[in-house]
Amino acid sequence: xxxxLTGGDxxxxxxxxxxxxxxxxxxxxxxxxxxxxxxxYPELRHVLVRHEQGAAHAADGYARxxxxxxxxxxxxxxxxxxxxxxxxxxxxxxxPIVAITGQVGRAAIGTDAFQETDITGATLPVxxxxxLITRVEDVGATVHEAFHIARTGRPGxxxxxxxxxxMQEVGTYDYERDSQINLPGYRIPTAAPDEQIDAAVKLIxxxxxxxxxxxxxxxxxxxxxxxxxxxxxxxxPVVTTLLxxxxxxxxxxxxxxxxxxxxxxxxxxxxxxxxLIIAAGSRxxxxxxxxxxxxxxxxxxxxxxxxxxxxxxxxxxxxAVVGNLKHVLAQMIPKANRGSxxxxxxxxxxxxSDHPSLHIPETGNLSGxxxxxxxxxxxxxNAIICTGVGQHQMWxxxxxxxxxxxxxxxxxxxxxxxxxxxxxxxxxxxxxESLVWSICGDxxxxxxxxxxxxxxxxxxxxxxxxxxxxxxxxITQWQELFYMGDTQADAYTANPDFVKLADAFGMxxxxxxxxxxxxxxxxxxNAHPGPVIVDFVIEKVExxxxxxxxxxxxxxLMEDTRV
Amino acid sequence: MSTQSKFEARTVTALVEDxxxxxxxxxxxxxxxxxxxxxxxxGRSENPGLSRLTFVLxxxxxxxxxxxxxxxxxxNVIEAHDITNMNHIWxxxxxxxxxxxxxxxxxxxxxxRVFRANIxxxxxxxxxxxxxxxxxxxxxxxxxLDRFGIIEVMRTGxxxxxxxxxxxxxxxxxxxxxxxxxxxxxxxxxxxxGVSGSV
Ligand SMILES: Cc1cc2nc3c(=O)[nH]c(=O)nc-3n(C[C@H](O)[C@H](O)[C@H](O)COP(=O)(O)OP(=O)(O)OC[C@H]3O[C@@H](n4cnc5c(N)ncnc54)[C@H](O)[C@@H]3O)c2cc1C
Ligand SMILES: Cc1ncc(C[n+]2csc(CCOP(=O)(O)OP(=O)(O)O)c2C)c(N)n1
Ligand SMILES: [Mg+2]
Numbered sequence: 001x002x003x004x005l006t007g008g009d010x011x012x013x014x015x016x017x018x019x020x021x022x023x024x025x026x027x028x029x030x031x032x033x034x035x036x037x038x039x040x041y042p043e044l045r046h047v048l049v050r051h052e053q054g055a056a057h058a059a060d061g062y063a064r065x066x067x068x069x070x071x072x073x074x075x076x077x078x079x080x081x082x083x084x085x086x087x088x089x090x091x092x093x094x095x096p097i098v099a100i101t102g103q104v105g106r107a108a109i110g111t112d113a114f115q116e117t118d119i120t121g122a123t124l125p126v127x128x129x130x131x132l133i134t135r136v137e138d139v140g141a142t143v144h145e146a147f148h149i150a151r152t153g154r155p156g157x158x159x160x161x162x163x164x165x166x167m168q169e170v171g172t173y174d175y176e177r178d179s180q181i182n183l184p185g186y187r188i189p190t191a192a193p194d195e196q197i198d199a200a201v202k203l204i205x206x207x208x209x210x211x212x213x214x215x216x217x218x219x220x221x222x223x224x225x226x227x228x229x230x231x232x233x234x235x236x237p238v239v240t241t242l243l244x245x246x247x248x249x250x251x252x253x254x255x256x257x258x259x260x261x262x263x264x265x266x267x268x269x270x271x272x273x274x275x276l277i278i279a280a281g282s283r284x285x286x287x288x289x290x291x292x293x294x295x296x297x298x299x300x301x302x303x304x305x306x307x308x309x310x311x312x313x314x315x316x317x318x319x320a321v322v323g324n325l326k327h328v329l330a331q332m333i334p335k336a337n338r339g340s341x342x343x344x345x346x347x348x349x350x351x352x353s354d355h356p357s358l359h360i361p362e363t364g365n366l367s368g369x370x371x372x373x374x375x376x377x378x379x380x381x382n383a384i385i386c387t388g389v390g391q392h393q394m395w396x397x398x399x400x401x402x403x404x405x406x407x408x409x410x411x412x413x414x415x416x417x418x419x420x421x422x423x424x425x426x427x428x429x430x431x432x433e434s435l436v437w438s439i440c441g442d443x444x445x446x447x448x449x450x451x452x453x454x455x456x457x458x459x460x461x462x463x464x465x466x467x468x469x470x471x472x473x474x475i476t477q478w479q480e481l482f483y484m485g486d487t488q489a490d491a492y493t494a495n496p497d498f499v500k501l502a503d504a505f506g507m508x509x510x511x512x513x514x515x516x517x518x519x520x521x522x523x524x525x526n527a528h529p530g531p532v533i534v535d536f537v538i539e540k541v542e543x544x545x546x547x548x549x550x551x552x553x554x555x556x557l558m559e560d561t562r563v
Numbered sequence: 564m565s566t567q568s569k570f571e572a573r574t575v576t577a578l579v580e581d582x583x584x585x586x587x588x589x590x591x592x593x594x595x596x597x598x599x600x601x602x603x604x605x606g607r608s609e610n611p612g613l614s615r616l617t618f619v620l621x622x623x624x625x626x627x628x629x630x631x632x633x634x635x636x637x638x639n640v641i642e643a644h645d646i647t648n649m650n651h652i653w654x655x656x657x658x659x660x661x662x663x664x665x666x667x668x669x670x671x672x673x674x675x676r677v678f679r680a681n682i683x684x685x686x687x688x689x690x691x692x693x694x695x696x697x698x699x700x701x702x703x704x705x706x707x708l709d710r711f712g713i714i715e716v717m718r719t720g721x722x723x724x725x726x727x728x729x730x731x732x733x734x735x736x737x738x739x740x741x742x743x744x745x746x747x748x749x750x751x752x753x754x755x756x757g758v759s760g761s762v
Contacts (some may be wrong), residue, residue, distance in 0.1 A: 120584070121587070124587065124588060125591060125595065128638070129638045132584075149638060154636075183638060184580065184613070184641050185578075185580060185635075185637070185639055185640050185641040185642075186638050293618050294659070301723060306637065308632055308635070309629065309632040309633045309635070309636045311632075312629070313629055380643075512665075
């Protein structure tokens with residue numbers, strides 16, 4: 001039985017039917033007909049952001065933390081274009097978001113009307129799919145189709161652009177009818193064909209030095225148990241990608257670390273020494289592969305991915321398995337031989353002791369590594385960690401000991417500075433009972449710090465740890481290593497006083513510049529019921545090691561000479 | 564670092580939903596992969612609501628093949644294949660309007676007869692020919708007509724279908740296929756990813 005409703009009401013009803021409880025957004029003229037009816041749907045909580053980029057990142061943080069689809073609203077023109085960075089971030093990291101934008105009335109489309117942007121055109125390359133709705137009859141079905149596309153297969157952001165007059169017009173909404181999905185060109189791989197499984201398992205059973213390269217797909221498909229079971233049964237050490245972090249417990253004896261540009265040396269060396277790499281839901285990003293001709297030349301490769309277009313894209317593979325990782329691993333477990341590879345496991349352990357990548361060089365001054373180590377100790381690996389992009393992100397990835405599944409949120413593929421402030425808001429709303437710490441760069445923090453007001457307004461007890469080096473630290477590192485050391489454009493000489501800033505936003509602020517005060521400050525922040533900024537004043541210029549320069553190989557590995 | 568293989572003209576066919584914006588998505592992807600669309604033909608297919616596309620993409624074969632896989636990722640694309648190495652037939656249609664005078668007209672008509680082109684229009688000072696065939700055939704007719712003075716050439720671009728099977732139990736066009744995902748991706752589909760080198 002259909003209901004007769006305005007387009008705006010249909011959006012809200014369809015969102016509720018999709019199980020949405022929170023939307024992040026900021027209104028404007030073209031989306032007002034939707035905002036105008038929002039009050040009729042008290043089950044839909046609207047979180048008013050300060051900038052639409054914040055809405056997209058908060059929806060992203062919400063989606064990563066909950067596994068549900070994050071939702072963002074924005075108005076036409078500048079509202080919609082402000083979403084783009086957030087959509088691109090989600091696209092790169094396969095995060096399910098549905099963004100709904102208002103558009104000028106149908107008659108005005110294409111006329112350079114006030115606040116008109118061709119947002120479906122502009123977001124074509126940064127969305128999994130997008131729509132411009134032109135009839136009120138299509139609203140319900142489009143919303144349901146968008147959620148279906150966002151969350152299934154390889155997840156990703158979907159944008160729906162709705163002209164103002166379509167939201168005002170009255171049409172019918174019939175959940176039974178409108179939730180039927182008819183997409184002839186859209187396939188959702190689940191289990192993989194037996195031939196693919198058998199070919200891959202044969203390679204695993206024959207391998208002497210196999211290693212998992214477990215990626216974000218482990219987290220997306222919630223394949224934690226299957227990965228652990230197969231790794232334990234066949235005795236395969238687990239290297240995770242940067243986005244695969246928290247897909248496998250770091251206190252597990254088979255856990256190795258993350259490889260690549262700033263990964264632990266022993267994780268990169270384990271890939272290089274292996275005779276089989278099992279890429280599980282990871283896409284052989286160039287930060288891992290570097291020079292493809294020199295990448296893990298002695299190993300065969302199995303690539304398990306839900307997206308056939310990823311297979312063979314970056315590196316040649318010996319066995320391709322197209323399917324949902326959770327299914328695929330479950331298919332493999334009974335077929336894999338119970339393994340015993342003591343020599344290989346010992347070799348990996350030896351790499352760890354020969355290359356103490358996590359040893360912190362002591363200069364007497366507080367460093368980013370100390371702060372992350374302190375956070376890890378105090379929270380016992382039980383916090384949800386968000387980060388921005390840069391040195392602090394790498395130190396967080398290296399020094400926090402993740403033991404809880406899906407507790408690590410950062411922008412990997414796009415490397416979006418500013419992700420740290422709003423993503424933590426989204427994560428905290430998704431997991432109200434969890435302790436959420438955002439490890440921030442002083443640079444990235446200043447890109448989105450207006451969202452602190454959103455945290456305060458919504459009484460979200462997010463803890464922000466600024467690793468304040470008064471620099472765009474990672475840029476300084478590249479300048480010093482590769483561009484003759486001209487660092488004048490990446491030092492901040494007038495950063496704000498972040499403690500006063502906390503006060504201005506109505507939150508607790510603290511400053512720490514001594515190694516000995518780190519853990520007590522973290523404890524104090526944890527005990528505080530509201531949001532907190534801790535301004536950790538760290539070493540100004542410090543490099544992240546290990547490092548394999550872009551396009552390099554294991555031969556170019558640079559380790560910290562001080563450790 | 565550049566890709567390892569040389570540029571080639573590859574024939575790709577696709578079955579897509581007949582909706583606004585689909586071509587823009589496809590063209591956007593080809594552009595992103597740096598592939599030149601040398602020709603493009605679109606038309607309704609045997610299935611209502613679905614269109615078939617044939618396009619000739621110029622680029623390294625491995626990138627074209629990868630692009631076909633990425634095209635299939637588009638929600639409105641049902642399937643896309645690089646059929647260059649499959650057993651297929653293709654045709655192109657050209658309309659050629661050529662200058663004629665009382666003296667040259669006979670010669671032009673004679674040429675069109677040899678090429679089995681149809682005369683579809685005769686004006687006081689021109690003749691328009693319609694020719695179907697492979698690219699080489701069309702190219703040679705155009706070359707031969709050149710000295711009379713070509714006023715306009717309009718070509719449709721290639722349309723292609725896989726040949727029917729010769730043997731029972733085989734899929735159309737598949738007996739020369741080199742792409743078989745089921746057995747893993749062969750090493751020739753191997754490209755050097757661009758390393759962005761950015762922070
Ligand atoms: C400053 C900086 C430095 C970095 N340095 C490093 C580094 O040193 N090392 C490193 O590893 N990364 C590094 N990165 C991150 C890097 O850029 C990539 O984002 C990351 O390596 C990608 O990891 P991934 O392939 O696991 O995840 P994604 O890019 O998210 O890919 C996930 C893959 O899993 C597939 N998938 C999704 N769902 C499923 C499913 N259900 N079943 C099966 N497959 C599925 C997807 O199709 C995709 O191919 C860095 C980033 C930044 C910003
Ligand atoms: C939006 C955006 N702009 C520019 C960059 C390039 N970039 C990468 S890391 C970095 C420095 C980040 O500085 P900060 O947030 O202070 O972190 P730090 O490296 O100092 O820990 C910059 C500018 C980026 N990744 N994102
Ligand atoms: Mg900094």
